[in-house]
Amino acid sequence: MRLLLAAVFAVMLAGSAVARDKLVTRASPHTAKVTMDKLVAALEAKGIKPVARIDHAAAAKANGLDLKPTEVVLFGNPKLGTPLMQASRTAALDLPMKVLVWEDDKGKTWIGYTAPRTLKSRHGIKGKPQGEALKAMGAALEGLVAAAAG
Numbered sequence: 591m592r593l594l595l596a597a598v599f600a601v602m603l604a605g606s607a608v609a610r611d612k613l614v615t616r617a618s619p620h621t622a623k624v625t626m627d628k629l630v631a632a633l634e635a636k637g638i639k640p641v642a643r644i645d646h647a648a649a650a651k652a653n654g655l656d657l658k659p660t661e662v663v664l665f666g667n668p669k670l671g672t673p674l675m676q677a678s679r680t681a682a683l684d685l686p687m688k689v690l691v692w693e694d695d696k697g698k699t700w701i702g703y704t705a706p707r708t709l710k711s712r713h714g715i716k717g718k719p720q721g722e723a724l725k726a727m728g729a730a731l732e733g734l735v736a737a738a739a740g
Contacts, residue, residue, distance in 0.1 A: 612708045614731070618691070618699040618739040622659035625699050626691045629738035633665055636734075640665045641686050659693040667730075670723040677720050678713040685709075687727065689735065701735050 618625040626643070633640055641664040650657035666686025674681040689703045706727035709715060715724070 612705055613702055614705050614735075615700055615702040616735050616739055618701055620699060620739070622661060622691050622693045622699045625701060625738050626661050626663065628740075629689060629691065629701070629734060630663060632734050632737035633663070636730075638665050638667065658695070659699075660690070661692070662688050662690050664688050667727075670727055670730075673717075673719050673723050674709060674713070674715055677715045677717060681709055681713045681715060684712070687731065689731070689738075691738070701738055703731055703735070706731065 620628065630640055630643065642662075644662045644664075646660040646662070647657045664686045671681075671685045671687075675685065684704060687703065687706075689701060691699065691701050693699050706724045710721070710724055
């Protein structure tokens, strides 16, 4: 019985490690609004115009529901995203890139995004130009999130 429980626990841990690999999160010392504003400012400073900014908490409130600050910004760079979609049209489901800023139940602000490397396996993307695009996306996201949380 102990061996079975240990095996089940090991499988659960392996599954959660995979999930963490797909989602990158970072704490922010700022409020959710300030963090998102800083993120948008960092995007614009790099010449990237956000495609959309979605305030889920405001939408919830407008419908009589309560949701702690939860906001997503969509943005992209066609020079990086197009090669991925050329390799696999389904990559368009994950593009443009999205970054989520939210406040947890304890009042702490978090920033999260899907790791670009996840798109490779999720959409069967292969090739050197595509790999380079995914690396560039990852580096850009890391820099943007650092600026928002800084």
